[in-house]
Amino acid sequence: MRKELLKSSKVGRRPISDKIFRIGATAAGVYVLVMIVFLTFQLISESYPIWEENGLSFITKTEWNAVEGREDFGVLPYIFGTLVTSALAMAIGVPLSIGIAMFISDAPAKIGGPLGFLVELLAAVPSVIYGLWGLFVFRVYFVDWVEKPLHDAFGDSIWIFSGNPFGLDILTASVILAIMIIPTVSAVSREVMKAVPQQQKEAAYMLGATKWEMFKLAVFPYSKTGLIGASILGLGRAVGETMAVTMLIGNATGINAITSSFFKPSQTMSSIIANEFVEASPASLHLPALIGVALVLLIIAICINVVAHILVTRMLKVKEGAINN
Amino acid sequence: MTTTQQRRLEYRALFKQNVGKRLAVDKAVRIIIFSCVIIAIIPLGSILVEVFKNGITAISYEFLTEVPGSIGSGEGGIGPAIQGTLIIIGLSSMIGVPIGVMSGIFLSEYGDNQLARTIRFFNDVFMEFPSIVLGIFAFLMIVLILGHFSVWAGAFALSLIMFPIVARTTEESLKMVPVTYREAGTALGLKKWVITFRIVISGAKSGMITGILLSVSRIGGETAPLIMTILGSSQFFSSMDVPMDALPLRIWRLSLLPYDSAQLQGWGAALVLIIIILGINLGVRYYFANKKGSIFGRLIKQGVSGKK
Numbered sequence: 001m002r003k004e005l006l007k008s009s010k011v012g013r014r015p016i017s018d019k020i021f022r023i024g025a026t027a028a029g030v031y032v033l034v035m036i037v038f039l040t041f042q043l044i045s046e047s048y049p050i051w052e053e054n055g056l057s058f059i060t061k062t063e064w065n066a067v068e069g070r071e072d073f074g075v076l077p078y079i080f081g082t083l084v085t086s087a088l089a090m091a092i093g094v095p096l097s098i099g100i101a102m103f104i105s106d107a108p109a110k111i112g113g114p115l116g117f118l119v120e121l122l123a124a125v126p127s128v129i130y131g132l133w134g135l136f137v138f139r140v141y142f143v144d145w146v147e148k149p150l151h152d153a154f155g156d157s158i159w160i161f162s163g164n165p166f167g168l169d170i171l172t173a174s175v176i177l178a179i180m181i182i183p184t185v186s187a188v189s190r191e192v193m194k195a196v197p198q199q200q201k202e203a204a205y206m207l208g209a210t211k212w213e214m215f216k217l218a219v220f221p222y223s224k225t226g227l228i229g230a231s232i233l234g235l236g237r238a239v240g241e242t243m244a245v246t247m248l249i250g251n252a253t254g255i256n257a258i259t260s261s262f263f264k265p266s267q268t269m270s271s272i273i274a275n276e277f278v279e280a281s282p283a284s285l286h287l288p289a290l291i292g293v294a295l296v297l298l299i300i301a302i303c304i305n306v307v308a309h310i311l312v313t314r315m316l317k318v319k320e321g322a323i324n325n
Numbered sequence: 326m327t328t329t330q331q332r333r334l335e336y337r338a339l340f341k342q343n344v345g346k347r348l349a350v351d352k353a354v355r356i357i358i359f360s361c362v363i364i365a366i367i368p369l370g371s372i373l374v375e376v377f378k379n380g381i382t383a384i385s386y387e388f389l390t391e392v393p394g395s396i397g398s399g400e401g402g403i404g405p406a407i408q409g410t411l412i413i414i415g416l417s418s419m420i421g422v423p424i425g426v427m428s429g430i431f432l433s434e435y436g437d438n439q440l441a442r443t444i445r446f447f448n449d450v451f452m453e454f455p456s457i458v459l460g461i462f463a464f465l466m467i468v469l470i471l472g473h474f475s476v477w478a479g480a481f482a483l484s485l486i487m488f489p490i491v492a493r494t495t496e497e498s499l500k501m502v503p504v505t506y507r508e509a510g511t512a513l514g515l516k517k518w519v520i521t522f523r524i525v526i527s528g529a530k531s532g533m534i535t536g537i538l539l540s541v542s543r544i545g546g547e548t549a550p551l552i553m554t555i556l557g558s559s560q561f562f563s564s565m566d567v568p569m570d571a572l573p574l575r576i577w578r579l580s581l582l583p584y585d586s587a588q589l590q591g592w593g594a595a596l597v598l599i600i601i602i603l604g605i606n607l608g609v610r611y612y613f614a615n616k617k618g619s620i621f622g623r624l625i626k627q628g629v630s631g632k633k
Contacts, residue, residue: 014517015516017518018516018517018518020518021517021518022435024427025427025430025431026431028423028424028425028426028427028431028492029428029431029440030440030444031424032444032447032451032489032492033444035451035485036451038466039459039462042462042465042466043458043462046469095361096361096364096365097365099357099358099361099362100361100365102358103362104362115362117610118366119362119365119366119369121603121606121607122369124543124606125369125372125599125603126546126547126548126598126599127546127547127548127549128546128576128577129376129546129576129595132576132580132592132595133368133371133372136580136588136592137371137375138371179365179368182365210347210348210351211351211355212350212351212354212355213351233453236453237453239455241455242455242549243548243549243573243577247580270457273457274549277461277464277552277553278556291465294457297455297457297458298454298455301453301458305453306450309446309449
């Protein structure tokens with residue numbers, strides 16, 4: 001009896017339930033690839049009419065007119081808005097984030113831990129609440145304390161500070177974006193700085209370096225790639241961010257969105273979608289145009305994120321190698 | 326050449342001058358870095374203070390349970406929005422969690438090949454997709470085909486945001502379970518799926534729950550994908566095929582209205598939303614991070630929401 005049982009059990013062969021389990025797990029893993037393919041296909045096929053109508057000039061045109069019979073769409077102003085706000089947000093947010101990362105990576109765990117936690121809480125606050133706060137609280141102070149003095153001091157001489165500051169403009173939106181990317185950039189930078197081998201830091205101290213010189217000598221050269229990656233990751237966040245920007249950028253359309261002043265309203269790719277998507281009728285060119293905007297946005301975001309991920313993972317792999325040696 | 330006393334003094338003076346400058350620079354940098362931290366904390370403090378200060382005056386029993394009144398009247402409440410947020414979180418978890426968990430199991434248990442490396446990479450990239458694009462995707466896949474706004478579309482869009490986060494955290498926590506546990510299971514002659522579900526997952530439970538709840542707190546505040554999928558409404562939930570309300574959507578719509586009363590209601594809704602989201606977020610982190618002897622404390626402290 002017992003011998004028979006042993007014989008009949010298929011030694012060395014996988015039971016059928018395990019095969020099903022493996023197939024199920026693989027299917028769930030592949031789901032993300034399927035979704036990416038579907039998503040890209042859907043965006044391309046649904047925005048096809050606008051490409052057919054305009055060709056690649058859709059990207060370079062500046063008109064935006066949804067009135068029936070006079071429809072004319074171009075995405076350039078929104079690419080401009082997205083790039084300018086994101087670049088400004090990076091210029092403000094990245095130095096702050098790297099400063100925070102330096103502080104936290106260097107502080108004793110008792111101070112660094114809770115501080116890092118507080119900064120991460122910034123990431124947990126929903127985007128729409130940033131928008132609400134920016135609209136009713138931050139904007140009021142920002143106009144009085146920053147924009148008006150800047151305008152009074154440089155308004156006549158420097159063109160980016162011309163225009164009457166009202167608060168619903170590129171600069172306000174960028175500052176809010178900067179606050180929103182701080183948690184991402186500082187968390188990744190912190191990881192990257194922690195990856196610097198302790199011996200390198202000690203060697204710098206041994207040469208008599210002060211703390212700042214230690215960072216300059218040992219940490220920055222070593223973690224440069226990772227820090228750039230972290231910043232680009234923040235850029236990816238900033239490019240895709242929707243609600244807070246929509247509420248603060250003032251929502252100019254078409255050629256008006258290209259402005260030379262920081263104190264004028266503009267529009268980003270994500271905010272034009274959020275503002276107009278529901279009103280767009282599927283029968284006209286309006287909806288394909290907005291989907292085309294989404295496609296352009298997606299392509300920009302994917303490029304940014306792929307570059308960032310490659311840089312950060314390469315950096316963190318180097319770290320593993322260094323520790324194992 | 327022997328160093329004379331005079332030279333020695335000269336060197337000392339030079340050294341002092343040099344060191345003084347360097348120390349001054351060092352001190353200046355320290356101050357700058359510290360002020361960076363302060364600058365980052367101020368907005369967080371201000372947001373919390375303003376939301377609580379303004380929101381608390383709007384909160385009442387009627388505000389939390391009633392449907393919105395006519396526009397600008399300042400009457401009514403956000404009952405449908407709270408209900409809608411809970412429904413949409415539940416539904417998207419129903420779709421997103423199983424897929425995310427299975428995907429995490431695949432990455433951790435069968436994750437030593439090229440396919441898994443590809444999936445891991447695209448998982449990370451997908452996590453950073455602009456949420457509004459995912460909303461449009463759900464709109465094209467469901468709303469356009471059905472011909473009407475649908476709660477399912479919203480749930481689908483949010484599940485797309487959710488599952489990569491869950492997959493990522495599941496993978497990380499499963500990998501922390503020692504390989505000897507799995508070997509012990511194999512030695513007992515258990516099947517692989519029994520080992521995974523009964524032994525590995527029960528060991529990695531707290532890490533996985535953390536990941537799931539953090540992803541819930543993330544999608545709870547998402548607005549952009551909901552605009553084109555569930556649209557927003559001022560009625561309580563009646564069917565899956567009509568527009569529904571959600572807190573972030575309600576806050577956005579209220580903030581667009583030019584009335585003070587609407588603004589106040591917006592703050593009230595923001596307070597409810599922030600209590601839900603920070604409640605989940607803080608609760609999970611505090612509970613699991615302080616659990617003694619938990620190997621997942623480290624994972625949680627380093628931030629599980631995909632920022633590694």
